[in-house]
Amino acid sequence: MTTTHTSVVHDLGALAHRLAHPVGPPCVCEPPRILADRPDGTVVRSGAVVAKAHAADTDREALAARIALAAAPGLAGILLPPLTAPEHVERAERDGRPATPHLGVAALYGSTTAPDASVVTSGGSPAASDAGLVAPRVGVAAPAGSPGAPGRRPVSLWPLGTPVDPTDPGAAPWAEAAELLARLHRTAPPFPLPPMRGPAKAARAVARMSAARPGDPALLPVLAGWRALPAWARDEAAPPALRSGFLCHGDLHLGQLVRHPVPDGPWLLIDVDDAGVGDPAWDLARPAAWYAAGLLAPEDWSVFLHAYRSAGGPAVPAGGDPWPVLDVPARALTVQTAAVALAKCAVEQRDPDAHEQLMIESCARIATLPPELTPGPAS
Numbered sequence: 001m002t003t004t005h006t007s008v009v010h011d012l013g014a015l016a017h018r019l020a021h022p023v024g025p026p027c028v029c030e031p032p033r034i035l036a037d038r039p040d041g042t043v044v045r046s047g048a049v050v051a052k053a054h055a056a057d058t059d060r061e062a063l064a065a066r067i068a069l070a071a072a073p074g075l076a077g078i079l080l081p082p083l084t085a086p087e088h089v090e091r092a093e094r095d096g097r098p099a100t101p102h103l104g105v106a107a108l109y110g111s112t113t114a115p116d117a118s119v120v121t122s123g124g125s126p127a128a129s130d131a132g133l134v135a136p137r138v139g140v141a142a143p144a145g146s147p148g149a150p151g152r153r154p155v156s157l158w159p160l161g162t163p164v165d166p167t168d169p170g171a172a173p174w175a176e177a178a179e180l181l182a183r184l185h186r187t188a189p190p191f192p193l194p195p196m197r198g199p200a201k202a203a204r205a206v207a208r209m210s211a212a213r214p215g216d217p218a219l220l221p222v223l224a225g226w227r228a229l230p231a232w233a234r235d236e237a238a239p240p241a242l243r244s245g246f247l248c249h250g251d252l253h254l255g256q257l258v259r260h261p262v263p264d265g266p267w268l269l270i271d272v273d274d275a276g277v278g279d280p281a282w283d284l285a286r287p288a289a290w291y292a293a294g295l296l297a298p299e300d301w302s303v304f305l306h307a308y309r310s311a312g313g314p315a316v317p318a319g320g321d322p323w324p325v326l327d328v329p330a331r332a333l334t335v336q337t338a339a340v341a342l343a344k345c346a347v348e349q350r351d352p353d354a355h356e357q358l359m360i361e362s363c364a365r366i367a368t369l370p371p372e373l374t375p376g377p378a379s
Helices: 002-020 060-071 087-094 175-186 198-213 218-226 281-293 298-310 323-347 354-366
Strands: 033-038 041-046 049-054 105-109 137-143 151-160 246-248 257-259 267-269 276-278
Touching: 002 041, 002 049, 002 151, 060 151, 175 246, 175 257, 175 267, 175 281, 175 298, 198 218, 198 281, 198 323, 218 323, 218 354, 281 298, 281 323, 281 354, 323 354
Parallel strands: 105 151
Antiparallel strands: 033 041, 041 049, 049 151, 105 137, 246 276, 257 267
């Protein structure tokens, strides 16, 4: 772990601890714990508070809008809401003082400000609204210096939730995940939002793979599957207009669900970094891709699809074969998953495991079939 990275983890723990204990005498707490550490974000827990440092190149205005979405009243019971700025932070902001003077991050807090306030990014500029509606304000606690300076990482703060237990696949909440997605997709966007970042995330995964293994023939089936996708699924063109206006999560998997309040509150969706408007089929694409590759049991896929349809989800027809709608997004998630696996294997200097190899082989298979004519899962 580099010195810079160690500092980020320390700062996240300090910020989360400060929010959990804004005033009063020193307390005796367990040390902050790293929950996730990926190229796109570092997540640290202190007590009941979770702090996430987003990538330094994150679009601040888009992130502020997405965090405001999680705080929107219409998404209550669907998205985990962010923590609101504590009183000492709001007072520092009003006084023009940095609320986190020693941190190399800019902290974004959800707020209870009236819904007609504007989105404020860490650069301080409001987001434009061409519909006459704007997002709830997202408060910014800025470190010393310009929060938009290179290397500064925006940080969002969230309440702790109980995640899905990876050791108990039989208890995986596929039905609950599907119902939450259906409710999300049925909800009208409460204010202008950026596009859902699913296709952009897939393109970034392929670029990362190519950079990690230049000229490696192992990439050929994945690149073939990628080239077979239509331009919009590769983030090279606008998506079909008729399916591009739905509220989407953008990166659905079981790691994106928690129970809140802990330990056994209702399931909620977390991680809005990729949320926005787009094709809702993208949110069903990862389970569909896993099912097609043989990684998700048919009974689990059936539970997921039935629950989504029963809840009125608009991504697929209410009956009949869903595959013509899911085909392209499922292909894209197959390629994305394989690309991420190959990039990780290069960094870790290992061969793909059995599950990763299945996704790589699936890329070779789908590359030979035209879009929307791909059959259902392999028997």
